[in-house]
Amino acid sequence: MKINGQPYRAIWPKPDDPRTVQIIDQRHLPHQFIIEDLKTVDQTAAAIQDMHVRGAPLIGATAAFGIYLAAVTAPQSSPEEYSAFIQAAADQLRATRPTAINLAWALEKMLAVISAAGGFEEKISAARQSAIQISDDEAEACRMIGVHGLDLIAGITKKKDGAPVNVLTHCNAGWLACVDYGTATAPIYAAHDAGIPVHVWVDETRPRNQGARLTAWELGQHGVPHTVIVDNAGGHLMQHGMVDIVIVGTDRTTYTGDVANKIGTYLKALAAKDNGVPFYVALPSSTIDWTIRDGFEIPIEQRGGDEVRYIQGLHAGEIKSVLLTPDTSPAANYAFDLTPARLVDGLITERGTCHASEEELRGLFPEK
């Protein structure tokens, strides 16, 4: 999508430099737009762990490029040492974030591709091709989510006699979380680009404010009308008919339709159910965990309490971190929660929309 009118993706191989991958260091948005070079596995692991990049699809694509960088930088002294380096890189990358399923999925795919290729040069070439393919596939899946989700939004505006459709979203399941288009935002961008009036309620999404920082910025750059709200506000808006549909992303979804997503998603799903507001989850199939039946088995990451106690923002032109709590008060920081399938009205995938059930998911993805 566009930044200041220029098309960007969230990750890309650096032109004319086969040993470098580039990302947007999202920690500085919306106040500073900084592009970061990744040249090593360590840098890539740090970029994922410290959330220079985040969002399940982008974590997967970044891990894939991380394995490509491993293939480029691995010692070619012997096939065994080369393979051991790649394997260690995969282990290191896998340990960065526990919840997103795309991470493990992308790593397995990359390892298989490298293992199947012949000599070192072939392995490097295959790894590069595969990382680009994973990245392109994620973008294409998101584009198709937009195509299918557009129907939903078009249906709502028709019922409202063309009045703007109010979409509520949580966290950033935008193109910055993916490679392009986004998951939850793909139907929004598709509708906006098709001339359907949309307005987005953007949950700020504490503690890391991905909504206030990233989703609001993305939507603003693309010209989509939006309003930032605190995470507490969505229930009130739904009680007063001010939300037509909730669309969120997911970090991992079971094949039964249970959805692990950013902490607080479950609360919005409860409010949607209580007020008859349709609650949809947009996801590429790479986010589906075909091995887990019960969502409560999905590991939920706990992060440091200082992400709650401190917050960053712009003061007099500089990004500053300020303490919000008493110095002596501890904080807990659970990064995700689980929205059971019973609260989900539908899943928007790259192959179409379905109910959050094993039967319908297997219907869309019979090869799984």
Next chain:
Amino acid sequence: MKINGQPYRAIWPKPDDPRTVQIIDQRHLPHQFIIEDLKTVDQTAAAIQDMHVRGAPLIGATAAFGIYLAAVTAPQSSPEEYSAFIQAAADQLRATRPTAINLAWALEKMLAVISAAGGFEEKISAARQSAIQISDDEAEACRMIGVHGLDLIAGITKKKDGAPVNVLTHCNAGWLACVDYGTATAPIYAAHDAGIPVHVWVDETRPRNQGARLTAWELGQHGVPHTVIVDNAGGHLMQHGMVDIVIVGTDRTTYTGDVANKIGTYLKALAAKDNGVPFYVALPSSTIDWTIRDGFEIPIEQRGGDEVRYIQGLHAGEIKSVLLTPDTSPAANYAFDLTPARLVDGLITERGTCHASEEELRGLFPEK
């Protein structure tokens, strides 16, 4: 309650100075402890409107002292001009915040007392006595809420074989929101003081962070174990059995048991219902609106969007305000939401605990 070991209330007449009332300017907590002198109606109105003081019971008590200051400063040129000044003061104070019922309640009571008294000196004396009485009554009501709520917490710890009771609370319904003891915190302080182990999950309560700033500070000063969490986290904690009871305050409750409280309360009530966690609202009867049947008729205050876009905290020893959103993104700021009686397991009042129903509320308060 205590600050650094010294007992305080949230508002008090300044000793040896009958023309001054003192408050804690809560905007600077937890980082700075500043006592503010109020000498005029304008100062009192600003203190309420700009939230130097907040919380329904304290708003009522502050408005009462504001009318006392009006009685002290009103022109004594004629009884008509004196009365007109008092009436204008009441109108000004009534317009500061729309949701808390205690505000109107305290103003009506003060106007009646002043109207009934004879000469100017008698009116001033009656106003002072009445404001102190309203303040004392609020404190005593909160103390009794603690007595009744203690039974609830004692019952839970008995079932848990003496393990700590995990209470989740939203916003600050602590002694800083009242005159003393607090509403939601009164049972917590009572339990803690009685040697019952309690641990409090403190919702930070965006946008103004009354939980992270005030409740955490209060509990810390009193030595009550607590952990600050983002507003998004409570549902996850309840899903995992980490919350034994939710206790919140209220800004206005209908006689049918519908509860208007800080934005986001409704989401916690939904999560409590979904997980079988008891959800209680602690309130002095001054917070009950005996004229409204349907909670959705309670006016919900909208405040400026910059309270969402900016946040204050401590940086290098100074309180700084930082911008959280893109400069061009607008924000909406609804201050309260409505939790329907069907989601409330019980009301803890100064006369005991009851179900959130007209029948039981009228049973406790038959004179209404």
